[in-house]
Amino acid sequence: MKYSIHVPSTLEEAFTTRSRVGGQYLAGGTVVLAIKKPVCDLVSLSRIPGLSFIERKGDCIEIGGGTTFDELDRSALLKERLTALWQASHELAGPQIRNVATIGGNIGSMSPSADSVTALMALDASVRLFTMEGGKPCRRTVPIRELRLGEGEIIEAVVIRTNVDSSVFEKVGKRNAMAVSVVNMAVARVGKKVSVAVGSAAPNVVFCRRTSEILSKDCTDMMAAKAAILEEISPKDDRWGTVEQKRIVCANMLEKLAGEVSA
Amino acid sequence: MKNIIGTSVFRSDAPDKARGRSVFADDLMIPGTLHVSLARARVAHAILKGVKVPPIPDGCFVFTAKDLHSNLIPSIMNEQPVLASERIRCHGEPFAIVAAPTKELADSIADSIEPELEVLGTVDSIADALDPSKPALFEKGNVCSTFHSEKGDVDRGFRESFLTVEGDFETPTQIHGFLEPEGAVTFIDEDGKMMIVASTQYAFGDLREASAVTGRPQSEIRAMAATVGGAFGGKDGYYVSVFPAVVTHLTGKPAKYIYSREENIRYGMKRHKSISHAKVGFSKDGRILAADCSILLDTGAYAVLGTSVLKLAMEVFCGAYDIPNVRLDGKLLYTNHAPGSAMKGFGAPQSAMAFENLLNRAASKLGIDPVQIRIINAIHKGQKNSMGGVHEHEIGLEEALLKFRESDFYREMTQHPEKDCGYGIAVGMKSSGLGKFVPDTCHVTIRKTGGGYIVRTSIVDLGQGSRTTLSQIAAQALGVPFEAIDMQMGCTDGNPDSGSTAASRSTYVCGNAILDAARKIREGADEATGSCAFPEPKDEAVHAFFAFLVQGAKVKTDPVTGKTDVLWMHSTTDAGRIINPALLDGQVFGGISMSIGMTLSEQIRYRDGKALENGMGNYIIPTALDVPKLTNEFVEKPEESGPFGAKGMAELPTVAVAPAITTAVCSLYEDLEINSIPIDRTAVLKSRRKR
The missing domain is CATH 3.30.365.10 (Aldehyde oxidase/xanthine dehydrogenase, molybdopterin binding domain)
Incomplete structure (x- = not known):
């Protein structure tokens, strides 16, 4: 496999390079380089300054799209304020992968099992996207639950409100590290409002709107919540688990995690 | 001079390995090397009518069966061609050797070579192999070899039994998972001889295979093992050095062939998948009166060492115990899968999965401690084995059991088990020597x-x-x-x-x-x-002597996910006098890790003869976070004929792991019986947990 790797030093340059040569952005490379797909041109985001940071801004925490999971794993701020995202970062793959894989790359990979996306959905995070229109830089911020990446858009930052009272993430893989999730789930609570997201149980990571509504109304109504989540997921048999297994695990995990976030 | 037998001297290979100075086959860079790639079948079963070779660039070579002096890999059954010439019997079976100045070029030429095929139905399971309506891989059918032995009066033994337990068991196809894939470099040395530098268990095997296939006299070939990054049986009996050797012999140029990880996982040799059935009869006080054991092994497209694996699986099936009436039946079956051959344990883990689980169930039904029921039945020197031959060499099984009973593990298991943890034990035995x-x-x-x-x-x-x-x-x-x-x-x-x-x-x-x-x-x-x-057994036996061990597993299962975590494995090993305790521990801990993989997550699954697993990202071996606390102790009962009293034990630690873990898991549930591995988490999730 032969690649050409372009190494722009600004977002503008990255966008225009990618529009010119086609190909894919490289934001760590742990997914792109592992898949033997004939991608000839890769536009690396790793040398663009200012994409790697974890910062408190007012009532939000902003995380640069180029921040590695190792950096997220080591963040005391994250561990304290956004536990679900910290847990997802902590358990993602293994140390070698966490050293290079980035949160922007994890979001951009659009994988149904992307651990950080599940946490971000439950935390109602927003994503700030960079694009160019008429030769001018242009940015938009969208909730991750509604994210559809436009042609050439770059994930510049993730923005998460810190008014979360409690959040928790759990994944189960076929082994205890370096494992694709059989199922992953995150639950967050802001006041009485509960949010639930699930990965590896549908073609995309799913924000479980109905389940979240039921638990927000009555966080002890587990029977209705379990019934709802089983409606909201659509797992298929895959090499990591069967439909039956994923459904049982989802229902069990919901009960456990909803219990953990409730005050 | 102080005695260095029994001391953990520093490993002499460690400094070079730690500093990256050891030279593996792939580290050899000889100018002008031709890189080898194989044109491999993309179907699992077909009649091969011809091979269409497109025009190839200068300096590149393509060789097919007709270029070989002999197209036969020397083996027990002598049925495996070097290159398929009439029949494709498994997915990935090579039908042409390509050599080119770069690996990329060799790969792309190999991809462009088209076989003319008439595709046949796939024999895709043990059940298929037994189904007469399925195609036969060979003229004689899909039964490669059989094993039968009967001792005493088995039916009477069952009639006199107070309790009979019975079950069907299944173990998966497993790969060796060595760090360094198969491979070799070949060249003509200064004396005009062909040199083979291989990742191999037996350089003479590489030499003889290359000589037989190329027709070059053995005296014109030298072979040596490079530093080897693990083998576990997967680099013996079939030597991939034959492919670069053919290239060097026919072109005079150096050649290199190193398996990719995908080739290793899909096309390398395997631990045999097994389906077994066993029935065991007991007296009220726990004596085993009769055992009827049968096993079916999937040896894939070719037997390689499979016939010997079957014999060993049968010999040790219930061989750790002194049983008056024993019936053993086994079949080694051809399927359109990658060849099954030797892998650390050599058939013994498959049969232990069945027998040790049944023994634990019987102990529980009879209200006898699982160690005690094994002490009651343990085999001793001078007693008869399962086939009626007499054990003439040292056996320390009873001593190992007695020592295990003194261990911290046993004390915890019986006196103060940790909350929500399950415990299980099993015994393993493994022969030493070729048989x-x-x-x-x-x-x-x-x-x-x-x-x-x-x-x-x-x-x-x-x-x-x-x-x-x-x-x-x-x-x-x-x-x-x-x-x-x-x-x-x-x-x-x-x-x-x-x-x-x-x-x-x-x-x-x-x-x-x-x-x-x-x-x-x-x-x-x-x-x-x-x-x-090596001493040969005089009478009804395959091997003259054996090492034994007792293993205990402590596990936890997650009621939310059904996942099993192994927390502790304790072993008591009987291997005669121990030469180097640290290296013995290394073998024990490595073997346990290998079998934890087979018990919890590792398996090759075939769909229409094609392995679903093709990389270390989807063939799930244990990581450091999956390997538990490991402790090992040993009993030293010297084997008189061994060097300073030592016996061989390398493969032994793989044998008893699965039944120890499955028993431990089942002990947490009211209604769970695990007869198949890797453990099905859905079954665990659906079972009723003990209060």
Whole structure:
């Protein structure tokens, strides 16, 4: 496999390079380089300054799209304020992968099992996207639950409100590290409002709107919540688990995690 | 001089490995090397009518079966072609060898070679192999070999039994998972001989296979093992060095062929998938009165060492126990899967999965402690084995059981089990030596030098540490410090044939050969050859002697996910006198890790003959976070015929892990019986947990 790797030093340059040569952005490379797909041109985001940071801004925490999971794993701020995202970062793959894989790359990979996306959905995070229109830089911020990446858009930052009272993430893989999730789930609570997201149980990571509504109304109504989540997921048999297994695990995990976030 | 037998001297290969200085086959860079790639079948079963080779660039080569002096891999069954020429019997079976100046070019030429095929139905399981409506891989059908033995009156044994337990069991196709894939480099050396440098367990095997296939006389070939990054049986009996050897022989140019990880996982040799059935009858006080055991093994497209694997699986099925009435039935079956052959344990883990689980269930039903029921039935020296032959060598199983009963593990299990944790034990046994009817001799030479002695042997240090243990034996026998021994290993040239580094045989047979040569040196010779022939059993048996162990597993299961975590494995090992305790622990801990993989997550699954698993990202071996606390102790009952009383034990630790873990998991549930591995989490999730 032969690649050409372009190494722009600004977002503008990255966008225009990618529009010119086609190909894919490289934001760590742990997914792109592992898949033997004939991608000839890769536009690396790793040398663009200012994409790697974890910062408190007012009532939000902003995380640069180029921040590695190792950096997220080591963040005391994250561990304290956004536990679900910290847990997802902590358990993602293994140390070698966490050293290079980035949160922007994890979001951009659009994988149904992307651990950080599940946490971000439950935390109602927003994503700030960079694009160019008429030769001018242009940015938009969208909730991750509604994210559809436009042609050439770059994930510049993730923005998460810190008014979360409690959040928790759990994944189960076929082994205890370096494992694709059989199922992953995150639950967050802001006041009485509960949010639930699930990965590896549908073609995309799913924000479980109905389940979240039921638990927000009555966080002890587990029977209705379990019934709802089983409606909201659509797992298929895959090499990591069967439909039956994923459904049982989802229902069990919901009960456990909803219990953990409730005050 | 102080005794260095029984001490954990520093591994002599460690400094080079730690500093990255060891030279593996792939590290050899010879200018002008042709890189080898194989054109492989993309279907699992077909009649091969021809091979269309497109025009190829200058300096590149394509060879097919007709270019070979002999198109047969020398083996027990002599049925495996080097290159398919009439029939494709498994997905990935090679039908042409490509050589080119770069690996990329060789791969792309290999991809462009089209076989003309008439596709046949796939024999895709053990059930398919037994189904007469399915196609046959060979004229004689899909049964490669069978095993039958009967001792005593089995039916009467069951009639007299107070309790009978019975079950069907299944174990998966497993890969060796060595760090370094199969591979070799070949070239013509300064003497005009062909040199083979391979990742191999037996350089003489590489040499003979290359000679048979190319027609080049054995005297015109040299072979040596490079540093080997693990083998576990997967680099013996079928040597991939034959492919670069053909290229070098026919072109005169150096050649290199290293398996990719995908080739290793999909097309390398495998541990046999098994389906077994066993029925065991007990008296009220726990004596085993009768056992009826049968096993079916999937040997894939070719037997390689499979016929021997079947014999061993049967011999040890209930072999750890003194049972008056035993029936054994086995079949080795051809399917359109990658060949099953040798893998650490060699059939024993498959049969232990069945018998040890049943024994634990019976103990529980009879209200007898699981260690006690094994003490009641343990086999001893002088008693008869499952086929009626007499054990003439040392057996320390009862001693191991008694010592296990004194362990912290047993105390925790029986007196203060941790909340929500399950415990289970099992016994394993494993032979040492190649077995009856297979010549099993070892020759070594020792030569005196200015500063010490050079010991030459074709035994290979595969990572198990034999360079170190054999040095210890030589140093002790010659009365010199460990550092005075220079081990020259793994080479055919100037080295005597010591046999393969396999079958848990090296410490015993090479150790004894070293003692023989050392005796001659002590008697005054400056140079001496020493030999040892592995003892053959006289009567109804396959192997003369065995090592044993008792293993305990402590587990936790997650009620949310159904996942099993193994928390502690404790072993009590009987391997005669221990030469190097740290290396023994290494073998025990490595073997356990390998079998934890098979029990919890590892398996190759075939769909229409094609393996679903093709990389280390989806073939799930345990990580450091999946391997539990490991403790090992040993009983030292010296084997009189062994070097300083040692027995071979390399493969033993893989044997009992699965039944110990499955028993531990089941102990947490009211209604769970695990008869199949890797453990099905859905079944665990759906079971009723004990309060």
